[in-house]
Amino acid sequence: MRSLTDAVCQTRAQLEAGADWDIIVIGAGITGAGIARVAAQRGYRTLLLDRGDLAGGTSNFSSKMVHGGLRYLGQGHFRLTRQAARARERLRQRWPDIITPLPYYLMHHRGRGPGPLAMRLVLWIYYRISGAKPFHRPRWLTPEQLAARLPGLNLADNLGANHYFDAVCDDSHLVLRTLEEAVAQGADLSHYTEVTALRRNEQGQINGVDIACGERRCQLTAPMVINATGVWADGLTPLPEGLMMRPLRGSHLVFDQRDLPLTASLTLFHPRDKRVVFCYPWAGTSVLGTTDLDHLADKNAPARCSAEEREYLLELLPLLGLNHTPPILSSWSGLRPIVTPQPKAGEKQAPSDASREHLIWDEPGLVNVTGGKLTTFVEMAEEVMASAESQGRLPEPQPQPDIILTQRPHLDGSAIGNSLTPRHELVHWARHGAIHQLSDLLLRRTRLGWVLGEGLRAYQDEIQQLCQPALPWDDSRWQQEWQHYWHHFQQYHQE
Ligand SMILES: Cc1cc2nc3c(=O)[nH]c(=O)nc-3n(C[C@H](O)[C@H](O)[C@H](O)COP(=O)(O)OP(=O)(O)OC[C@H]3O[C@@H](n4cnc5c(N)ncnc54)[C@H](O)[C@@H]3O)c2cc1C
Incomplete structure (x- = not known):
């Protein structure tokens, strides 16, 4: 192959x-x-x-959810939600190793967001239109049941949670x-x-x-x-x-899972504006996101999380029982390609x-x-x-059988640091992943950069030793690559 x-x-x-x-x-x-x-x-x-x-x-900067988009259902976009929920099921069947089901707990707090009963109805519609398995039908969790499922969190007083399923992936x-x-x-x-x-x-x-x-x-x-x-x-x-392009930025913060232990995605209504925000386990970390705001900076420069967005996301931590801010390992921001009609004078549509x-x-x-x-x-x-x-400019199609590639055979090998990336996986991508520069390998073929943040420095020598046979770079090129990598990482991570 x-x-x-x-x-x-x-x-x-x-x-x-x-x-x-x-x-x-x-x-x-x-x-x-x-x-x-x-x-x-x-x-x-x-x-x-x-x-x-x-x-x-x-x-590579999305929220990594393969979902119908509950929010769109709430906004009445029935067709989009149905199409996406069914697409989710098809993708899960094609690539079960990449698209994995994830339990979601939609937490309810008094006076914040829609009530539990209304949401239960929406979730039933969501479940029915997606054609998901009966096992994945929504259920209600009392505050005690919710606490028992998330033993590492000291959840603040809540009314309980609607429990449903969606899926998550590694987008890159x-x-x-x-x-x-x-x-x-x-x-x-x-x-x-x-x-x-x-x-x-x-x-x-x-x-x-x-x-x-x-x-x-x-x-x-x-x-x-x-x-x-x-x-x-x-x-x-x-x-x-x-029509015009309206780039909307969405940012995520990445935490060590030991600081924010999660076994499921928590769906929260932000106390400030009642927007839905998720806190979910991903690649061995816990991710909090996303924001949704007009990106007014140059869209050709790397987008990053602003101080204001960081503050907005951190306001959710008390709902997760945290009264301090754990270290942020990394953050990423992506630009949604949103096409909208040119606004009339004085007209302003909320990003979401x-x-x-x-x-x-x-x-x-x-x-x-x-x-x-x-x-x-x-x-x-x-x-x-x-x-x-339909334009009639292409030659006659010659369809070939569909090729579905499944997971590579899993070789034994310990993961690097707290990541879920085994050493052999890193070497595989170094050899076969069309690596042009080190950040390709550390940010997109593997996710070591986002998952370990600054902690990656402790593994620099080992990564170089493991990958040097696969990437034909001499020591001075490696040094340049590391410098370039850290510059690149900082561009995304800090404001
Ligand atoms: C914050 C956020 C969260 C999201 N969460 C989800 C989610 O959870 N689930 C979901 O389903 N969707 C989600 N989305 C939406 C989804 O991520 C995007 O719709 C999708 O990734 C867009 O993919 P794309 O290939 O069209 O664009 P891109 O991935 O941006 O690809 C476009 C490519 O074009 C290249 N390019 C540009 N100009 C040129 C040129 N002149 N020559 C050559 N190459 C060029 C760029 O380098 C780039 O690689 C999210 C989006 C954002 C921003």
Whole structure:
């Protein structure tokens, strides 16, 4: 099976040789990865490009929930919730090692948020429309039952909790697995390759792209280009008239699980504005998030958690029985690609009320897609491909059998620090994960950077020793990589 490293090396050689493709997909987040997989499976010669790392955009900074979106149901978006809840079930069946069910306890406090009975009704509707297993039907937990299920927390006086199920994943692993399958189906892949412009033929129709890969510039032609660049989609082509991109930032704080011991996700109504915020176990840590606010800074610079967002999230700790702030290991912030109508003068919609639905728009030779959710990426990819095929510019499809890659055989090996990353997993990604720089390995192929924070420094020498045979960097390059890594990490983590 071709690894990601092999695929990137082979693709670079093909780019040098002036090869051509049927479809060029721009953006290796979950949206572009899903499209590349479907396109390759249909037998199209497919090339996927990203200007940064694989899964380096929003798809690695999400809340990592594979869910129908209870909140959307509450807002009356029945279709979106139903579609996403069913997509969650399909993803769980396809990749049970990546998408895992997680119990959620929706805690109720007197005078805060909707009442327990109303929520019980909403949860029943949610359960019924998702087609989930009977075992996952919602239940009621008294305060005593809730406390017994979360023995490490000293929960403040609450009315009890509605207990339901959703699923959680590692978002960048979801992208990587999708890419591995795309590559296994024959897709080509080049990261750190920026599309600098779309190319047009004499009739003004899109017929390729200009790219920059390191010092190299070249032009590629293809009958179909797909722009799946998320929050940056309007950088390559304008949105349809009357619409605008409204980047909404969401931030998360990461704690050591020993400081905030959780076996389930707690769904809380924020005391300040009654927004739903989650506190959940992830990759051996406990995560608190997310916020939802307009990102007014440059969207091309790394987004990070502001002091104001940190304060907002920390206000939830007393509800979890904590009257002090444990050390924050790391924090991440992502930009939601939200497309909204241009507001009329004086009109202002609250960020959390803005629709998360995706948008597809096209012109001859080009299909654009933005918005949506991780959870619905397969359905979005199919819609995009239907739109591309309907233009009649692609050759006859030659569908191949679907390739589903499952978990790699689990070798014995202890995990690094308090992370859940075994040493052999780190080495596997170093060798096969198309690593261009150390932060690819430590922030996206593994999650050691987020999970250990500054504690990673204690493992620097060991990581270097383990990975040096797989990554052909000499000692001075390693030193540079470490410096660059810490700079990169700080850019995300601090304000
Ligand atoms: C805080 C937050 C929480 C979320 N939580 C959830 C959740 O729990 N569940 C859920 O289902 N969804 C969630 N979402 C939504 C979900 O994360 C996004 O909808 C999804 O990740 C968007 O993926 P994408 O591939 O479209 O964009 P991205 O992942 O951003 O990918 C776009 C890619 O395009 C590349 N690119 C841009 N310009 C160029 C160019 N010129 N040339 C080459 N490449 C380019 C970028 O480098 C990037 O890698 C959340 C989003 C946020 C922000």
